[in-house]
Amino acid sequence: MKNFLSVWFIPQPKNNYRALLLHPSFLGLFIALYLLNQSLIKSFTIARPGVLGYSSEITDQKVFIQTNSERQKLGLSGLSYNSTLSASATKKAEDMFKNDYWAHSSPTGRTPWDFFKEVGYRYSVAGENLAKDFYDTESMMQAWMKSTTHRKNILDTRYQEIGIGVVNGVLNGVKTTLVVQHFGTPVNAVISHEKPPSDTAVVSQNVQVLSEISAPQISPVAISKTVGIIMFIFIIGVLLIDGYITLKNRTNRMTGSSAGHVGFLLIILLLLLFTRQGSIF
């Protein structure tokens, strides 16, 4: 047993002075195993929808309040809520789910401005912010405020109205929440002073979705991340053992740079450990 294990971890003549686990064929096996894990997650997501996914507590009311709060911090006037703009934002989110894309322009060539036109909102100036996979409104707003272009949209004094779409669905096989902010100033300069949506109104519109949200969910990204972290720690460990034994035995061999590999895997590991959930566009 000891001999069997040593071939996998310790460089020796039997494994051509390189731990067997670091041979290209075995590294390839790690890739295959990881891809298998990804396929299983995806299959499970399709077979049992609602079990794997992101649970989100974002509501359009919270997004509206926090957007205006960011503006007020800088002494800017608040944006008025416009239900027509919210309709265009919701349509945009639904289109992203329907056509499985995550971008300002759809694969079929539809731009954000097409959604404004579709709902009959005629604007002199308009803008769009997108977010997905965030658990709460606060972290999503922080992400937008950290990005120059999104921050510019939120604080732009040319905009007078806002519409928000918060829609749940399946994107790339994963259940998630898409948030779309549509900003604009109507061409006729008549600003609507509609009441912003309340949480109750959202519940009545999305009863089914909200009941799914309240169910405990496991994020597929968290599973992928954990498997990736374990795999990288394991490979780095084997690389260090391999390097230490080679140093001890003063072996010369023709392989890739262990220092380089450890460095590359360490940086990937750090990125995996410190990336935060959520994406903006």
Added chain:
Amino acid sequence: MTIFKEIKQKPLEYFTLLLIFIIGGILFFVFSFDSHSQRRIIYLISGAYLSWSLYHHYRRGDLDVSIIIEYLIMVLLGIIVISSTLL
């Protein structure tokens, strides 16, 4: 070659590699929440690491297909794992 021996023999090459990783890491965090840009940054780090390895082994005189494959697999592993967490 061992890890420390390697670094001692070619400090400038390893310093360049460290710089690639540090700059890549910083850029990755600068573009937090922007998965499109983060994906591009990972491709850049991986591409730079691959180029570094080619130069490093060419200089060492042991550039071989098996070594190139080893680096390709390592880079592929990194790209696949990171990309799967950047939906």
